Amino acid sequence: MPSRLLSPPPLILPAEISPPKPPPLSESTHNRPINSRLVTPIAAGAAAFSILLCLVCLYRKFSRRRTAPSDLKPPYRFSYSTLRHATSSFSPDNRLGQGGFGSVYRGTLPSGQEIAVKLMDSGSLQGEREFQNELSLAGKIDCDRVVTLLGFSCDRRRRRMLLVYELMHNRSLQDALLDRKCPELMSWNKRFLIAMDIAKGLEFLHTVCDPPVIHGDIKPSNILLDCFFSAKIADFGLARLKAEEVSEVLLDVADGGAAKINNTSKGKKKEGSEINGGAEDNGSILEETESVATGYEEVNIGADQSPESFLRVPDVEASPETVVVEASPSELLDKTSVSEGYFDKLSVDSGKDLVSGDGNRRGGRKKSISGKDWWWRQDNGGGSESGRVKDYVMEWIGTEIKERPKSDWIATSASVEDGKPVGKSESKKQQKRMEWWTSLDEEKIRKKEKRRPAREWWREEFCEELSRKKKRGIKHSGGSGVDNWWQGDEDFGADTRKKKKSRSRSRSSRGSIDWWLDGISGELRGGRRNSQDWVSGEIPKSGGVSSTPSMRGTVCYVAPEYGGGGQLSEKCDVYSFGVLLLVLVSGRRPLQVTASPMSEFERANLISWARHLARRGKLLDLVDPSILGLDRDQALLCITVALLCLQRSPARRPSMKEVAAMLSGESEPPHLPFEFSPSPPSSFPFKSRKKPR
Numbered sequence: 001m002p003s004r005l006l007s008p009p010p011l012i013l014p015a016e017i018s019p020p021k022p023p024p025l026s027e028s029t030h031n032r033p034i035n036s037r038l039v040t041p042i043a044a045g046a047a048a049f050s051i052l053l054c055l056v057c058l059y060r061k062f063s064r065r066r067t068a069p070s071d072l073k074p075p076y077r078f079s080y081s082t083l084r085h086a087t088s089s090f091s092p093d094n095r096l097g098q099g100g101f102g103s104v105y106r107g108t109l110p111s112g113q114e115i116a117v118k119l120m121d122s123g124s125l126q127g128e129r130e131f132q133n134e135l136s137l138a139g140k141i142d143c144d145r146v147v148t149l150l151g152f153s154c155d156r157r158r159r160r161m162l163l164v165y166e167l168m169h170n171r172s173l174q175d176a177l178l179d180r181k182c183p184e185l186m187s188w189n190k191r192f193l194i195a196m197d198i199a200k201g202l203e204f205l206h207t208v209c210d211p212p213v214i215h216g217d218i219k220p221s222n223i224l225l226d227c228f229f230s231a232k233i234a235d236f237g238l239a240r241l242k243a244e245e246v247s248e249v250l251l252d253v254a255d256g257g258a259a260k261i262n263n264t265s266k267g268k269k270k271e272g273s274e275i276n277g278g279a280e281d282n283g284s285i286l287e288e289t290e291s292v293a294t295g296y297e298e299v300n301i302g303a304d305q306s307p308e309s310f311l312r313v314p315d316v317e318a319s320p321e322t323v324v325v326e327a328s329p330s331e332l333l334d335k336t337s338v339s340e341g342y343f344d345k346l347s348v349d350s351g352k353d354l355v356s357g358d359g360n361r362r363g364g365r366k367k368s369i370s371g372k373d374w375w376w377r378q379d380n381g382g383g384s385e386s387g388r389v390k391d392y393v394m395e396w397i398g399t400e401i402k403e404r405p406k407s408d409w410i411a412t413s414a415s416v417e418d419g420k421p422v423g424k425s426e427s428k429k430q431q432k433r434m435e436w437w438t439s440l441d442e443e444k445i446r447k448k449e450k451r452r453p454a455r456e457w458w459r460e461e462f463c464e465e466l467s468r469k470k471k472r473g474i475k476h477s478g479g480s481g482v483d484n485w486w487q488g489d490e491d492f493g494a495d496t497r498k499k500k501k502s503r504s505r506s507r508s509s510r511g512s513i514d515w516w517l518d519g520i521s522g523e524l525r526g527g528r529r530n531s532q533d534w535v536s537g538e539i540p541k542s543g544g545v546s547s548t549p550s551m552r553g554t555v556c557y558v559a560p561e562y563g564g565g566g567q568l569s570e571k572c573d574v575y576s577f578g579v580l581l582l583v584l585v586s587g588r589r590p591l592q593v594t595a596s597p598m599s600e601f602e603r604a605n606l607i608s609w610a611r612h613l614a615r616r617g618k619l620l621d622l623v624d625p626s627i628l629g630l631d632r633d634q635a636l637l638c639i640t641v642a643l644l645c646l647q648r649s650p651a652r653r654p655s656m657k658e659v660a661a662m663l664s665g666e667s668e669p670p671h672l673p674f675e676f677s678p679s680p681p682s683s684f685p686f687k688s689r690k691k692p693r
């Protein structure tokens with residue numbers, strides 16, 4: 001046992017005491033510490049990335065919100081997709097109307113705000129110019145009588161240009177008064193308030209804006225009506241800053257940055273009458289008013305014509321010899337300029353002839369073309385075929401008559417005149433007129449072969465008809481004294497001839513048809529369009545495409561001096577306002593031929609008709625018969641103011657401030673212009689400083 005006790009303890013070999021070898025480690029187990037080191041930064045990175053992502057999202061959301069009209073002043077830059085969503089992808093159901101350069105859609109922003117989005121047609125240089133003009137001018141006008149431009153969207157690469165306006169629920173005056181004939185506008189009070197709104201709006205543009213803004217295209221489709229039928233002025237596509245005041249314009253276009261435009265006026269421009277060669281101001285009132293029968297304009301022949309049918313100063317397309325613009329539309333969009341300066345630059349760039357804002361050619365041949373000549377030359381290839389447009393007009397009128405089935409004429413004239421059914425006796429009269437027209441038509445074909453000037457043809461047709469009727473002892477139809485009126489106009493001419501110098505004598509001896517034709521052709525001198533265009537009413541703005549600055553308002557409403565190539569001045573707006581006022585009072589278009597010409601021809605030209613009535617002392621005959629609650633004094637006031645505004649000499653027209661004061665009763669009601677008074681008033685309210693010759 002002791003031996004057992006003494007027995008040495010078993011020897012433990014070092015090998016045995018050494019810790020057992022760890023089993024061979026797998027690779028993952030081996031890397032574990034390294035992974036755990038990586039997990040943290042990866043997680044952190046991911047977290048940072050997601051935070052960044054959130055931040056970006058937040059930023060984008062925030063920045064998008066900045067374009068919404070809540071916190072900053074308009075115009076904002078909207079994203080195209082915002083506007084697309086707002087208008088349900090420009091759905092036809094949302095279409096409010098069609099303008100010369102694009103369609104207008106109703107839309108609703110995510111905030112619930114209702115808007116009107118004008119989607120400009122791409123590729124039109126004129127459209128791009130209008131886009132810029134709107135941004136640079138309308139975007140800066142803050143007046144409750146001017147439609148607010150809320151913003152825009154512009155994608156140069158895709159050539160998308162959109163303008164965003166406040167929605168005007170009753171659309172345009174043209175639409176509400178002349179097309180839809182809204183019952184609300186049958187109230188005299190409403191119409192008078194609209195006239196006041198427009199007058200005050202224009203007064204604001206001319207006197208409060210600094211520099212003053214000249215709208216340049218006042219017409220019913222550019223007057224928009226809100227839900228209460230209050231009027232606001234819209235569409236500054238053809239507007240200009242008053243020449244003297246233009247110096248530098250800061251324009252925030254497309255890029256959202258401030259592009260500085262040097263639009264320095266080239267010397268002081270002359271005022272009003274001096275613009276027209278200085279001759280106007282010296283002209284006698286008689287002479288001037290005689291020539292006021294300018295031309296005009298809206299044609300609405302027959303009841304079957306589209307209600308939108310109206311005639312506007314047609315395109316004065318840039319003919320190759322007139323101007324060559326070498327920049328692409330999008331490049332031009334980059335040139336963030338406005339007004340004449342823009343075109344001055346083009347003229348320099350292109351090195352070609354360019355018609356300047358005042359109607360004179362610059363560069364190249366440096367030919368000076370002014371007044372009516374300018375129009376003729378624009379349209380007739382240099383004026384060599386000056387009769388072509390007139391012939392064309394007459395041909396068109398003839399075609400219109402010829403192409404309509406005779407039954408159509410009878411049906412139209414026999415059943416409806418001025419929208420009212422006519423009785424048996426009237427329908428007999430109309431039958432006779434129809435016969436007359438039929439014979440006229442045949443005559444016309446025969447005479448057309450001889451290729452006589454259109455004016456002669458018309459004159460003879462009328463003379464023949466008159467003498468034929470006299471022989472048969474037939475009085476002229478309609479009971480409205482067509483003969484009298486016709487001759488009356490001649491008589492008036494004869495009376496005035498005695499008083500006037502030889503120059504005006506020749507003018508006054510012209511027949512009524514002459515002024516009518518002069519009027520129409522004067523306004524059609526851009527005519528490259530066919531009659532279909534007229535009938536459809538799809539005639540764009542004066543100047544149309546034009547890379548020249550020859551955008552000159554709309555036929556019927558454009559002031560004669562401006563349409564004739566003169567400078568745009570405030571007095572051009574005054575003239576257009578005069579036409580608009582007559583349209584408001586009469587509830588009809590400025591040129592409208594309805595039913596048969598013999599009864600209605602005398603009234604076709606609203607301005608001449610108003611002048612004729614003024615001479616006869618029957619101004620109230622002009623008033624829309626369907627007006628309710630007529631205030632005769634206000635109506636007379638409106639027509640008288642309109643006649644003042646329509647004087648040919650810009651210097652003789654009142655300013656918009658004076659017009660607004662007269663309409664609101666703040667100043668004395670005006671006297672009729674001199675030639676309408678039986679005895680001339682001792683104090684003519686707006687007489688020229690220079691004495692009439």
Ligand SMILES: Nc1ncnc2c1ncn2[C@@H]1O[C@H](COP(=O)(O)OP(=O)(O)OP(=O)(O)O)[C@@H](O)[C@H]1O
Pocket residue numbers: 096097098099100101102103104116118147165166167168169170171172174175221222224234235540541
């Ligand atoms: N802000 C708006 N709210 C409601 N309707 C509008 C608005 N702007 C335009 N419209 C409607 O769209 C139509 C087309 O307007 P737009 O300004 O494009 O053309 P226009 O003035 O009729 O013709 P042009 O541009 O050739 O002078 C208008 O007649 C009007 O009925």
